[in-house]
Amino acid sequence: MSGRDVLIVEDDEAIATGLSLNLRLAGHRPTVARDGDEALARVDAADFDMVLLDINLPRRNGLEVLQAIRASDNVVPVIVVSARDGETDKVAALRLGADDYVTKPFALAELLARIDAVLRRAQPAHAGDAAPVATGDVLTFSDVTIDLAQRTVTRGGTPVKLTHLEFELLVFFVRHPSQVFARARLLAQVWGQNAGSPRTVDNFVGQLRKRFEDDPEDPRHFVTVRGSGYRFDP
Amino acid sequence: MSGRDVLIVEDDEAIATGLSLNLRLAGHRPTVARDGDEALARVDAADFDMVLLDINLPRRNGLEVLQAIRASDNVVPVIVVSARDGETDKVAALRLGADDYVTKPFALAELLARIDAVLRRAQPAHAGDAAPVATGDVLTFSDVTIDLAQRTVTRGGTPVKLTHLEFELLVFFVRHPSQVFARARLLAQVWGQNAGSPRTVDNFVGQLRKRFEDDPEDPRHFVTVRGSGYRFDP
């Protein structure tokens, strides 16, 4: 897809430049407006393919800006960004003709996906140039299913109870299959800075084996690599 | 969340009825199409929340169907199911705008999890393009009914009194089911920028439990995910 012209209306410097950078990476041509007046001026001046509109703005509320845009019969797609998930804001924005609504803090990937979706809807894209597409937030191996959003795990359809760190370790393993990790590395990656003793890792691997190996004595997924650490094989 | 309309495109009778049955058990409303032409006709005719699309089809290849769906600017979520594990198919499917990809033979639990994930992801976007919302918009779960316009809540027909923030939190949960949220995230989303202490969230969740759980000691809807936050299960 050849890039599109996107207007970012955002007064927070950090967010604005961050978004700008990412949109450029995605192949678009972003422009930034710092407040409501500037936004309206730019929308009138140039022909944008879409507008990313923060609600909290100096000089003019984002909703006012949206209203002004639509009042001038401009149908440019608008995604409204707000810090609050409040009912009123959302309903108001959609009523005023917003195309989508995102609340801060947003996952960057989500926002980019929505931008793509809105652009795609607004202007039918040609068949080969679709975006990378996110894959589901579900991980699997063998008969085990991990739902990251729900933070639930099932094995053969029946739910498995895991503690916080057990879950984290499991996810790390499944995301890095067939790779040997030293205990120290696992401590750093999963436990974070204040790492504990290497013995801790053993305990947790033991738990995972108890819960996911057919025969915990003879593990096929959570394999010990003597002298080096552990490896996960799907 | 009330069930969703799912179109199953699958020529194998046994698989089709099996999936259909399971989706119905999961609370959705499945429809089956036997070949590519029928699939396209049904997609055009009705408004599905997602499509489960087999690649090997009589009359038309699944990828052709997907291409046709996207060509008509339809952004309905699509999960592609294929017997072949080929990378090429997968890449092609994702390029054409598939939302996820599963290879046969699949674990039923995995497929169901992926369907849930895709529906979950699609939900907010749909709220956006699915019309003005506004008056008469009602959310429900279990025997609870939430009237957004009136800002009233009833449980089993009898009205429940909620404070402002209790209502906002409830709506947020019901709008984002089966997803774990950290306290900080809830504070940001529901309370707004000037977030308070995490303890506040506990108190409000406690209130919701008192009002909507049959047994507040053993909550089934407003679930604690120790170490991570809270999750709402309808």
Add this chain to the structure above:
DNA sequence: GGACTTCTGTCAGGATCCGGTCATGGCCCG
């Protein structure tokens, strides 16, 4: 093959962290 060394699996005690609950106090609005 046998003995020594090194490493890993396991267990249980105790420290620690986390979440539910309650009470207090501020705030806003009537």
Add this chain to the structure above:
DNA sequence: CGGGCCATGACCGGATCCTGACAGAAGTCC
């Protein structure tokens, strides 16, 4: 001034986690 509403901190019980010890397995060297 009074009454909801909301934020905060303290407290407690319980889940979870860390650690050290020990035994047994695996590897090594002769």
